[in-house]
Amino acid sequence: MTKLQDLLTTGGQSPWLDNLRRDWIEDGELARWLDRGIRGLTSNPSIFQKAIEGQAVYDDQFSALIAAGTPVGDAYWELVISDIESALALLRPIYDETDGLDGFVSVEVAPNLAHETAGTIAAAQGLHARIDEPNLYVKIPGTAEGVPAIEQVIAGGRSVNVTLLFSVNRYEEVIDAYLSGLEAHDGPLDRISSVASFFVSRVDTEVDKRLDAIGTPEALALKGKVAVANAQLAYELFLDRFSGPRWDALVARGAQVQRPLWASTGTKNPAYPPTLYVDTLIAPDTVNTMPEATLEAFDAGGTVARTADADLAGAHAVIDQLAAIGIDLEAVTVQLEDEGVASFAKAFDELLASLQTKADELTGRP
Template sequence: MSRLIDLHVVHGQSPWLDNMRRDWLVDGQMQDWIDRGVRGMTSNPTIFQKAIAGGEAYDDQFADLVGSGTSVIDAYWEMVVDDIEAALGLLRPVHDASGGEDGFVSVEVSPLLARDTDGTLEAARGLNERIARPNLYVKIPGTAEGLPAIRQMITEGRSVNVTLLFSVERYREVMEAYLSGLEANDGDLSAVSSVASFFVSRVDGEADKRLDAVGTPEAAALKGKVAVANAQRAYQAYLETFSGPRWEALAARGARVQRPLWASTSTKNPAYPDTLYVDTLIGPDTVNTMPEGTLADFDDHGTLARTVDADPAAAEDVLEALAGVGVELADITRVLEDQGVASFSASFDDLLGALEQKAATFR
């Protein structure tokens, strides 16, 4: 049995693939990952930018689309939907066998809508209705503007993956949107599902720069520890939220917990262990979405143990020490949210620009 299978069977965490490649969907490599224990797939605008602009796999379809008069933006979504539907088909057996817990594939609304509540809701509904598969997650950024759209999608019984979460405070707001959406939903709550994508490694990237600027031994001792402590605090918030009378009333109606999904879990700093952001965040009712390199590393030599809530006090000590050396976690997470929105928007713009240039050669 692989470590990826053990991760789910023994420890209750679902490993997902954080990538989307058309060649993998058709040549059997995605099915190989599923056989090794992968239980879901996530995508984002940067992933599609690399996939579509980085090779020739989409050229024939794109040429046919623009040649028939389809606009570049509509051609983009046509290609994205085709990939998502292929992935949904591969993962549907996982979804069915898990009773609807896993087997999901995520597709994100246009990142240009991250600060537009009404636009986000319209786009999310459109993707949900266009694809119409039970194992689809529509990804909505967890910005302040995204919160009302998240709540309304849940009220309407549409499953969502809330993305770009960095702070525990915003994560609490997302969980509130989920719960209040369920409470406003008078339908079958067992058919509604959600994950909350809490980003990890990027926090260390920003925190480490600020700790280097502080320059003291106390600051240096915190490098590589802040992201995990932040995520472990988030898991404590999850445990608090999905317990007690309010949650029990929803669970009695068939509601599912909104699982924390650890995102951005590849190790960016080569000085840190390559499975750092997997080994330290293992626990029940969680997801870890990893690029293929991190999946392979964990399957080869990852540590299997329940770690996400092994020592909550130690996580709080790290975050208190961070404040003690003058580094504000709230400012780190604010900057990262802004950067995340800007980065995904830039990838989307770059992709559309590249497609416009390519379209000109086909007309």
Template sequence: MSILHNLYSDHGQSPWLDNLRREWIRNGELARWVERGVRGLTSNPSIFQKAMTAGHDYDEQFAGLLSDGLSVVDAYWELVLTDIGGALDALTPVHEASDGVDGFVSVEVDPKLAHNTDGTLAAARALSQRIDRPNLYVKIPGTAEGLAAIEAMTAEGRSVNVTLLFSLTRYADVVEAYLCGLEACEGDLSSVSGVASFFISRTDTEVDRRLEAIGTPEALALRGQAAVAQGQVAYQIFKRKFSGPRWEALAVRGARVQRPLWASTSTKNPAYPDTLYVDQLIGPDTVNTLPDATLEAFTDHGTLARTIDAHPDAARAVLDGVTDAGVDLEAVADRLEDEGVSAFVKSFDDLLESLTTTADRLTQGAGAEPGGSDQMQGAR
């Protein structure tokens, strides 16, 4: 067994792969990752932007879609759903063997809908209906506008990956949306689940920048600690929220916890260990979705130990220290949320521009123009 298998069997944490390429589905690389212990997969607009603009793996299908009269946008979604379908197939054995705990593949709604509640809900519902696979997670940004969509999707019995979380306050709101959705969902709840995705490394990048601007010895001593501390405190919130009479009433109906998921776990600062955001966030009922390079690093020299709740008071003390030093963590979260949404929108726009250029090449100048339906855009 690999260290990834042991991460789950010994510590209850599920390692997922934060990447997807069509080549990996075709050449068996994704299947090999599953054999090594990967238990799920996440995607986002940036991942698809990189995949579809590298090489010619998508040209044949793309040309066929254009010849069928699809717009560039609708053709894009067809390409995405083909890849997601292949990943779902690869992870289905994990989903079945784990009784629905793992084996999930996540696909994100159009990032331009991040601040549009109705648009997000319509797009998420359309994705869920069209793909209609038990191991699908539809990704919805954890913006203020996304909360109602998360609750509604859960109430309809659909499973959601809440993405772009940077704030403990917002995380508590997301858990509440999930619980309210479960309470409104009729019948057996065992087929409904969810994850709440904290973006880890980006928090350290922004907090460190602010601590360095403050420049006091006390501030500088706190660099590289805020992101892990926030994840560890979030885990304490998770433990409280999914216990007690309210949760027990849902658990009797088959409800599953909404697991915390650690995302953005590659180390951005080369001064920090490359497995920092894996080693320090290990614990039961959690997920860590890792880029393939970080998975390789953890497989080579990661440390297996339950760390997520080893020192809860120390984690809270770090966040208190960061605040006392003059860093407003809610302001940090607001900035990172805005930047995260903007980055995904830019990736989406850049990809559509690149696909339009490709369409012109493939159709010898008679290519399609970007367009298509406002809702779901391709999940027709």
């Protein structure tokens, strides 16, 4: 048994791969990851930017699309959807074997819709209609404008990966949107699925800078601890909200919990252990989506033990200490949400500009 397989069987956590590349689909690398224990895939605009700009394997399809007169923006979605559909087919057996728990592939709505509720709803519905597979997650950002879109898409019976969550308070709004969407759905709930992608390492990246600026022993002692504590309090909220009479009524209709999905779990600071954001966040009914370097590190030397709620008092203490030295975590998470939206939008725009340049070269336009 690999450590990734043990993570699932002993820890109750599904390991997912945070990457998607066409060459991996075609050369069998993705299938090998599935054999090692990977149970799902996530993608985002930055991932597709790196894949499409960095690999000639997309050139034939793109050239054919441009030759047929397809606008560059539409050609981008054709490239992405081709990869998503191929990955969905590879992971469909996992979806069937787990009765709809795992085997999902995520595709994100255009990032320029992050602050448009109606546009996000239309885009999510359009992607689900175009890629009509049960193991598709459409990613909707957990912005203030995204929250009502999540509720509406869930109410329509479609599955959602809520992305770019940094704040426990916003996560609570997302849980309520999921529950309200389920309550509004007219029919069985057993095939409506959702994960809530709670971002981890970026919190430490920003908070650590502020701690260094303060520079006191009390501040420096908190470095590398806040992101994990923040995520652990999110898991505490998950346990609380997915219990009690409201949840029990939905379970009677076949509802599944909206699992926390730990995202951004590769360590950005080389001084931290490469498995920091995996070892500390293991618990039942969770997912951890990891870049391949983190997966390799965990498979080689990770520790499988229930840790996400092993010391919740300690997690609360870390957040309380952070406030006591003058750092407003809620303000940090607002900044990180804005930066996350901007980063994905930038990657999306840069890729479209790159594809436009390539299209102009193919057609001989100056």
